[in-house]
Amino acid sequence: MKDEKKVRRLRFYILSGVALLIAIVSYSFGGLGKVPKSQVKSQVSTAKKIDLTKAKINEVEITQKDVKKFLVAYYTKKDLEENRNRYKPFMTDSMYKTALSAEETPVAQTYKGYVINQKFQDAKVYIDATNQTVLVKVDYSYVTLTKKTDKASDGMSNNSTATLLLTYQKTGKSLLVNNIQNVSFDDRSSDTSQGIKGQEAIYEQSESKTTTSDEKLPTAEERLGTTTASVEKPKTDEESK
Incomplete structure (x- = not known):
């Protein structure tokens, strides 16, 4: 009888130990799949921050500051071709090639050395973010020389204005300038020709005409051509109210 009692007690202890072991193992494995609420909130918050950061990187906007940086690089030059390395970063490859071709035309090359010290002065910028276009009215100055050997101080100072439609x-x-179109507010017709515009008025002369050292350059008014196209001037936010 005593042996049977001992066997029963032993079985009880063994079963109790097995049950306790199973309970411990089950609790341990069950805990692995649970994450504290505070940790869950932290992970969600971090994920949101990462998504917002990515969104900001992917969103590229045209800003007044960037447009003016391009205009300064494009309009400021000591002489023809001198500013190529400065405006290149703001243009697409195709636009840059077009700009180089325009500077290498016979008309532009004829006046190289006679039109110098061109400087950006100011600009009014109208941004159309939806169509990635920018309408700008640029004021700039330059000096014309009678002889290439003359000093800048001997030349004639000129002020001029150009109105451009920039397509980005x-x-x-990045957003880069892919086309530059010369426009005017005189009428509603538009110039659909491709290429670089806005500065060629300085060099607008008949290609058959050459310039000698004794020959005077035309006045600023004569140099500003009338081949610009036209678009309607957009309203600023203040004007549209």
Whole structure:
């Protein structure tokens, strides 16, 4: 009888130990799949921050500051071709090639050395973010010389204005100028020709005409051509109210 009692007690202890072991193992494995609420909130918050950061990187906008940086680089030059390395970063490859071709035309090359010290003065900028276009009215100055050997102080100072329609294109993570179109507010017709515009008025002369050292350059008014196209001037936020 005593042996049977001992066997029963032993079985009880063994079963109790097995049950306790199973309970411990079950609790341990069950806990692995549970994450504290505070940790869950932290992870969600971090994920949101990462998503917002990515969104900001992917969103590229045209700003007044960036447009003016381009205009300064494009309009400020000591002489023809001197500012190529400065305006290149703001243009697409195709636009840059077009700009180089325009500077290498016979008309532009004829006046190289006679039109110098061109400087950006100011600009009014109207941004159309939806169509990635920018309308700008640029004021700039330059000096014309009678002889290439003359000093800048001997030349004639001129002030001029150009109105351009800039078309931007997303390239990589940047928005670059992909087309420059010369426009006017005189009427509603528009120039659909491609290419670089806005500065060629300085050099607008008949290609058959050459300039000698004794020959005077035309006045600023005569140099400003009338081949610009026209668009309607957009309203600023204040004007549209």
